[in-house]
Amino acid sequence: MTGVAVLLLDAAGPESGAIIRAAASRGHRVYAAAAPAEFAAYSGELKALLTGRVLTDFTRPAQAVEEIAAHARRHGIGAVLTVNEYLTELAALVCAELGLPGNDPARVHAARNKAAMAQALAAAGVRTPHTRLIRDDRELQATLDEVGLPCVIKPVAGAGSCGVTVAASPAAAAAAAEAARTAGRPYGGEDGAHILVQAYAPGTEYSVESVTQAGTTTHLAVTRKLVTGGARRVETGHSLPAHLPAPVEAAVHREVHAAIHAVGIHDGASHTEVIVDATGECTVIEIAARLAAGQIGILIQHALGIDIWAALLDVALGRPAALTPTTHRHATVRFLTSPYAGRLQSFSGLPTQGPGVPFVRWRAPLGSQVLQPGANAHRLGSFVVTGEGAAEVEERAVALLQQVRIHVDPHTSNPVRPAR
Ligand SMILES: Nc1ncnc2c1ncn2[C@@H]1O[C@H](COP(=O)(O)OP(=O)(O)OP(=O)(O)O)[C@@H](O)[C@H]1O
Numbered sequence: 001m002t003g004v005a006v007l008l009l010d011a012a013g014p015e016s017g018a019i020i021r022a023a024a025s026r027g028h029r030v031y032a033a034a035a036p037a038e039f040a041a042y043s044g045e046l047k048a049l050l051t052g053r054v055l056t057d058f059t060r061p062a063q064a065v066e067e068i069a070a071h072a073r074r075h076g077i078g079a080v081l082t083v084n085e086y087l088t089e090l091a092a093l094v095c096a097e098l099g100l101p102g103n104d105p106a107r108v109h110a111a112r113n114k115a116a117m118a119q120a121l122a123a124a125g126v127r128t129p130h131t132r133l134i135r136d137d138r139e140l141q142a143t144l145d146e147v148g149l150p151c152v153i154k155p156v157a158g159a160g161s162c163g164v165t166v167a168a169s170p171a172a173a174a175a176a177a178e179a180a181r182t183a184g185r186p187y188g189g190e191d192g193a194h195i196l197v198q199a200y201a202p203g204t205e206y207s208v209e210s211v212t213q214a215g216t217t218t219h220l221a222v223t224r225k226l227v228t229g230g231a232r233r234v235e236t237g238h239s240l241p242a243h244l245p246a247p248v249e250a251a252v253h254r255e256v257h258a259a260i261h262a263v264g265i266h267d268g269a270s271h272t273e274v275i276v277d278a279t280g281e282c283t284v285i286e287i288a289a290r291l292a293a294g295q296i297g298i299l300i301q302h303a304l305g306i307d308i309w310a311a312l313l314d315v316a317l318g319r320p321a322a323l324t325p326t327t328h329r330h331a332t333v334r335f336l337t338s339p340y341a342g343r344l345q346s347f348s349g350l351p352t353q354g355p356g357v358p359f360v361r362w363r364a365p366l367g368s369q370v371l372q373p374g375a376n377a378h379r380l381g382s383f384v385v386t387g388e389g390a391a392e393v394e395e396r397a398v399a400l401l402q403q404v405r406i407h408v409d410p411h412t413s414n415p416v417r418p419a420r
């Protein structure tokens, strides 16, 4: 049963680490495809878990597919997967080239490029915000008349909330357009001159975590997203499972199911972000052909008893994946951020890992520059709380968060201010 080699496109990051550990514990050899500079930055511990690697240039997809497929053939690789948002399209191309379970290479572009996504979702009858692709400020002004205010301005193929702004006025929209144009584009990506203007969807935000195997989709959980208000919507936490009224849950599942098929997800995880309005109508904001980030995999593991990492390996290997919950608990993650930019002086009061707190992570070194949260990358740390009931778990998470003290020197003559 075991022993088949597995290849990950980009092996860095916590989700990749969990998949690598799950693969190693089942006796799989694990290979990585990585950009040379990124591979050089892998920790010694990560490199030690890898049997081999192929270094390639992800900015040249045709060449990368060729090199990765050749490496895969040489090493008898029987599964290819990624949790890196920017590499999901490449993963589909490599899987198709090798005849391995994966997503439809002709359609998964629509799970990456939000202009193509809006078109594919609308064509499939999925409720999604009216979206316009624009190039310059002249088009912006004309589009604002059409889309209305507030609107959302975002990069065409961004992730991690980078360069996404909810704009409430024409002046704010012009600044937001510039922020979207100049947002980072890992691996080159789409033309930075084009940006998206999208109608604002009011309501409560959720994501749906799903796994599709051989075209059949299982929705594992609806996740409640805790998000800041204002111009920059930054996630402050996630909780699952969210229990929606049955008709609302049915509407959410219906839209998400249609979205998954519209963007060609055939074998793999998906993370679909939706907004449910006051009348229970569900709008799909975006869909990604990968497992959710932000510790949602850990929440699934603790709340539902599903080993999502093993399941994703099984899907990639074409083996039946175990996707039925074995527990019915609740789990939440809270992200730790700084309220203003400056130099990190100290922090204290982090929860201790133990019963009901299975995960605590701090990633900002003392003395480093920290930013007011404007994107997911600005998180300083996070912790997960689990337990039997939602109320008890959420209360504990709030209480633990209140004990965390983050001291940041804001680069002024002011003394160091304690920040929560
Ligand atoms: N059309 C919209 N209506 C209302 N809110 C929106 C809309 N589009 C985006 N947002 C808000 O902005 C956030 C980030 O937008 P979006 O998900 O498109 O960006 P992203 O870079 O893909 O983020 P991530 O990778 O963190 O999911 C959303 O989670 C939501 O809070």
Ligand SMILES: [Mg+2]
Residues within 6 Å of the ligand: 161, 273, 286
């Ligand atoms: Mg999003």
